[in-house]
Each structure stands twice: as structure tokens, then as C-alpha cells.
Amino acid sequence: PAAKVRVDLGARSYDILIASGLIAEAGGHIQRLAPGAACAIVTDANVAEIHLAGLEESLDKEGVRHSVVIVPPGETSKSFATFAEVCDAVIAAKLERGDLVIALGGGVIGDLAGFAAASIRRGMRFVQIPTSLLAQVDSSVGGKTGINSDHGKNLVGAFHQPSLVLADAHALETLPAREFRAGYAEVVKYGLIGDAGFFGWLQTHWRGVFSGGADRVHAIATSCRAKAAIVARDEHERGDRALLNLGHTFGHALERINHYDGARLVHGEGVSIGMALAFRFSAKLGLCPWGDADRVEAHLREVGLPTRLADIKGLALDAGQIIEAMYQDKKVERGALTFILAREVGDCFVAKSVDAEEVRAFLQD
Ligand code: NAD
Numbered sequence: 016p017a018a019k020v021r022v023d024l025g026a027r028s029y030d031i032l033i034a035s036g037l038i039a040e041a042g043g044h045i046q047r048l049a050p051g052a053a054c055a056i057v058t059d060a061n062v063a064e065i066h067l068a069g070l071e072e073s074l075d076k077e078g079v080r081h082s083v084v085i086v087p088p089g090e091t092s093k094s095f096a097t098f099a100e101v102c103d104a105v106i107a108a109k110l111e112r113g114d115l116v117i118a119l120g121g122g123v124i125g126d127l128a129g130f131a132a133a134s135i136r137r138g139m140r141f142v143q144i145p146t147s148l149l150a151q152v153d154s155s156v157g158g159k160t161g162i163n164s165d166h167g168k169n170l171v172g173a174f175h176q177p178s179l180v181l182a183d184a185h186a187l188e189t190l191p192a193r194e195f196r197a198g199y200a201e202v203v204k205y206g207l208i209g210d211a212g213f214f215g216w217l218q219t220h221w222r223g224v225f226s227g228g229a230d231r232v233h234a235i236a237t238s239c240r241a242k243a244a245i246v247a248r249d250e251h252e253r254g255d256r257a258l259l260n261l262g263h264t265f266g267h268a269l270e271r272i273n274h275y276d277g278a279r280l281v282h283g284e285g286v287s288i289g290m291a292l293a294f295r296f297s298a299k300l301g302l303c304p305w306g307d308a309d310r311v312e313a314h315l316r317e318v319g320l321p322t323r324l325a326d327i328k329g330l331a332l333d334a335g336q337i338i339e340a341m342y343q344d345k346k347v348e349r350g351a352l353t354f355i356l357a358r359e360v361g362d363c364f365v366a367k368s369v370d371a372e373e374v375r376a377f378l379q380d
């Protein structure tokens with residue numbers, strides 16, 4: 016099974032290829048994309064240990080000259096210091112403007128290497144080889160790149176579209192189960208925001224998605240197609256792209272209160288709780304049937320994702336603190352909370368200026 020999704024952005028359009036075994040074929044794809052170009056591979060130590068040799072072998076076979084930069088795994092690598100190291104290493108490898116930066120890893124590597132590619136010589140071409148489910152269905156699509164500041168996540172960055180994305184469904188076999196599940200929350204998100212049929216399909220096929228093969232490729236491709244369509248309509252997030260934040264207003268607040276301690280809560284788990292809350296909040300406001308909120312929650316629980324604040328063990332949470340954390344989110348315009356709310360499964364909308372008191376009353380219920 017293999018799929019191809021085209022991201023339509025005029026002269027900056029690109030393909031996302033989804034199939035099992037793409038890392039072993041990457042050399043050929045890169046050689047066709049940029050004949051004669053040299054590459055700098057950016058990856059983290061975990062991914063390097065498992066998948067780097069296969070990529071290098073494939074590049075060698077096609078005679079693609081390449082160098083490698085390995086950074087420590089984890090969110091802390093989205094830092095100014097690591098960014099500087101990556102830029103210096105790529106420049107030291109004598110790469111020129113037409114050469115390629117290859118991001119081999121999860122969302123951390125995609126964001127970091129993508130921002131380096133956007134910055135070096137004011138813009139080098141780059142190829143995403145996402146190896147986490149979250150990166151395959153979300154962060155590698157759409158061109159947002161960046162690093163964190165002491166003041167918050169993703170505050171320094173650039174829009175920089177890749178030239179090609181190679182999503183190797185088989186590479187996810189080595190991803191820790193918890194990371195896979197967390198990425199799956201973003202897959203569910205695409206069904207919830209705009210594709211009830213896909214959500215229904217996930218309810219019956221999720222085991223296939225988790226175990227690999229054709230169902231996994233289908234789920235990744237459908238997710239990428241959904242994100243690509245939204246990005247093509249609204250590349251710089253002035254309107255519709257905000258729908259992708261379903262579950263993220265609550266989710267980011269929880270991550271912030273938790274000080275991004277991944278042992279307790281990873282991003283996709285926060286999003287899962289956030290999506291369940293967004294549907295229940297919508298139901299409470301009379302916007303959406305309670306039955307839909309129950310259906311969403313039941314599916315997330317079925318795959319082992321958390322859906323309630325009480326599911327986060329060892330973190331005391333109160334409504335006031337959650338609302339305070341929401342106001343600190345960079346996507347919140349002062350005074351008004353923006354939420355993605357639901358009319359039903361498959362139909363969400365951007366609600367500007369949601370009353371904080373209604374959120375408080377809901378959370379205290
Ligand atoms: P990550 O990159 O830290 O990867 C998660 C963990 O899995 C890491 O320890 C990594 O080493 C490991 N890993 C990755 N692939 C593996 C594999 N195939 N086998 C074994 N281990 C593997 O985290 P993530 O969840 O992939 O991405 C999170 C980041 O993505 C955050 O920084 C977030 O801000 C960013 N993000 C960006 C966008 C965007 O549009 N640019 C969208 C969503 C999220």
C-alpha cells in the first residue's frame with residue numbers, strides 16, 4: 016500500500032509520499048528531486064540509532080553526498096543553542112543554497128531542522144522524513160518551523176515549506192506505544208473537525224492503524240490530505256487553519272501547568288483530553304448533541320487515551336489555574352478565549368470570544 020498527497024501552494028507545492036519502507040528508498044526520491052545535490056541529515060540520538068544507517072545506505076547507493084548532525088532527543092533540543100549548532104554544522108559541511116537539509120525524526124527534529132533550513136543562507140531546501148506518527152500526520156505538513164523561547168513554546172520560527180515529505184509507515188514500528196497513541200489523537204482530530212466518515216472508519220479500523228499495513232497508510236494519508244487542504248486554504252493561519260487547534264486550547268493549558276513534563280503528560284494526551292472537553296463543553300452550551308460528545312470520548316478511551324482531567328495522575332488542577340494558563344497561550348488574544356467548538360462529529364468551528372466564566376462553570380461541574 017502506498018499513497019501520495021499533493022500540498023497545493025503554487026510554486027511551493029510538494030508531495031507527501033506515504034508507504035512502508037520509504038527510508039530505504041529515500042536516496043532515489045532525493046536524487047530525482049535534486050539531482051547532484053548534497054544533503055545534511057539532522058536527526059536525534061534515538062532515531063539515529065534505529066533508522067540512520069538505512070537512510071545513509073540508501074543515499075550512498077544513489078551517490079548522494081551527505082553529512083550528519085545528531086542532537087539529543089526531546090523537546091529541549093528546540094533551543095537557541097541547538098539551533099546554532101545545527102546551523103553551524105550544516106554550513107561547515109559546505110552545503111550551498113540548492114543543497115538539502117533532511118529532517119529525520121519526530122516533530123522536534125522537523126521543527127528544528129526546518130527552521131535551520133529556513134534560516135541558513137536565507138532559505139535552503141529541505142526534505143522531511145518524519146518518524147513519529149505525530150510528525151507524519153501533523154508537524155511535517157504545513158511549513159511551520161521553529162524553536163522555543165524561555166517565554167514559551169514555538170515563539171521563534173518561520174513558515175518554510177519542505178520540498179518533499181517521505182512518511183515511512185513502517186518506521187513507526189519502533190516508536191514507543193505511548194508516542195504512537197499520542198499521535199493517534201491528532202488523527203482522530205481530522206475526523207472530528209471535518210470528516211465524520213473518517214471518524215466512523217477509525218472507530219472500526221483503529222486496530223489496523225495501530226498494527227500497521229494498509230489501514231495505517233490510509234489513516235496517515237487521510238490525515239495529511241485533510242491538513243494539506245486546510246493549509247492550502249490558509250497557509251499563514253488567518254482563519255480556517257485555526258480548526259487544527261481543536262483540543263489544543265485546553266491541551267496547551269494542561270501542558271503548561273504540567274511544565275511540559277512528558278513523564279506525566281505528552282502533547283497528544285493533552286489534545287485527547289482537550290478534544291473530549293471541547294465536545295462536552297459544546298454539548299453543555301447546547302451546540303452539539305451529548306451523544307456525539309459520548310462517542311468521541313468512548314473512542315479515545317477505547318484506544319487508551321486519557322479524556323478527563325482526573326486521568327492526569329499526580330497533577331492537582333483547578334478551573335482558575337486552567338483558565339489562567341489559557342490566557343498565557345500565544346494564540347489567545349487578550350480578553351477573549353478562542354475555542355474550537357463542535358456542532359457534531361465532523362463539524363467544528365472557530366468560536367471567538369468565549370466567556371471565561373462559562374468555561375469556569377463547565378470545568379467546575
Ligand atoms: P519528538 O520529536 O520528541 O519524538 C518523540 C520521541 O520519539 C523522541 O524521543 C524521539 O527520539 C522518538 N522517536 C521518533 N521517531 C521514532 C521512531 N521511529 N522510533 C523510535 N523512537 C522514535 O516528538 P513528536 O511528538 O514527534 O513531536 C513533537 C513536536 O512537534 C513538538 O515540539 C511540537 O511543538 C511539534 N509540532 C509541530 C507542528 C508544526 O506544525 N510544525 C505541529 C505539531 C507539533
Ligand code: ZN
Nearest residue numbers: 201263282286
Ligand atoms: Zn497538536
